[in-house]
Amino acid sequence: MRTKRALKAAALIAAAVVLGLFTVQGTFALWNASAVAAPGTVSAASFDVALTAVNSGATTNMTLANGTPANLALSPAGTLGPGTSVSGGVVVTNNTNAGGQFNTTITVGQPTVANSGSGTLASYIIVNSKTAASTTECSSSTGYAQISTSGLVSPTLGKGGSTIFCFQVSLASGAPSTVKGQAVTITLPLTARQLCGVPSGC
């Protein structure tokens, strides 16, 4: 009997408190108004760099849809004899859809020359490169130089801009006849890098 009474009293107090809170809240409500702004959606640009082989015209994006780096065969024209050379090249285009400034530079790293099978041709191969203004310059032997340890860096590529890298592969004049008919795979790593567009530096 006593507990029932106590419960009743507690319930009454709780109800009173709730009611009290409601009334207190009521007195705070003076006028109020609100406005809503919709800043919208900010989207990031793509980082697309297109590569086109000078000799074959084959094209690819530097990064494939699955995120892995692409391989582009430059297929240099001609066969190699001691003291002679073949050439090839690649056109690199900055294909971003950036809204603001998006400058890039492309760097060609050190080439790796790998023998096919058990050949020894690789040690007689010399790889030179240069940047060019037109693809026809690739077949001209002037201007070629070895790629420095810091790599061959292209001029700045703005949005939609492109640059050409020419590569020349020569066989040392002292190559022995044992390397006849052998083949090598030459890998040239290309890296595209965004240049800092922030005035105070990145």
Place this chain on the structure above:
Amino acid sequence: MKNSTLVKGTAAIAVGAALLLGGGGTLANWNAEATAAPGTIVAGDLNVTAANGVWTDRAGTVIPDITAYKVVPGDKLTFTQPLTVKLVGNKMAANVATTGITPTNGFTSTNVSVSAPVLTVGGTAVSNPLKPTGSDQTVTATITFEFLSTTTGRADTTASYNFGSVAFQLTQVTQPGLS
């Protein structure tokens, strides 16, 4: 007997009513009249409206359509939202505040820096409460979005950040003399 009581009562009421009717006239001697004009009570006003907000880049160039603009690392965009605050009333005072944003972030959180809305009046931070100045006041809300230049690799290419909606609330606050 009963009947006579009824008759007497009725007669008494009749005499009383007659007296009342006659009395009206006899009271009317002098009288005068005056009019007071308490006037018209006019309510004040409290309102906040949002005009079109504008996005600008780091150099202050206006971006006409944010949906067509693609950000790259190093970009810093600022959203400027003018709010027109109307406050009318002798004891009017109100706090302006933002109720926050609930964005949908498709970026890696460490690659972007997004500020909370900052409210300013004439270039200085809002000092609540605002009071009537006799004309509409412009409160400017700014939000900045920075795609950090520390982003590496191809991180967050084609990602998007949806700001959703940002609500601004103007709430009257009680002043001395109000309750």
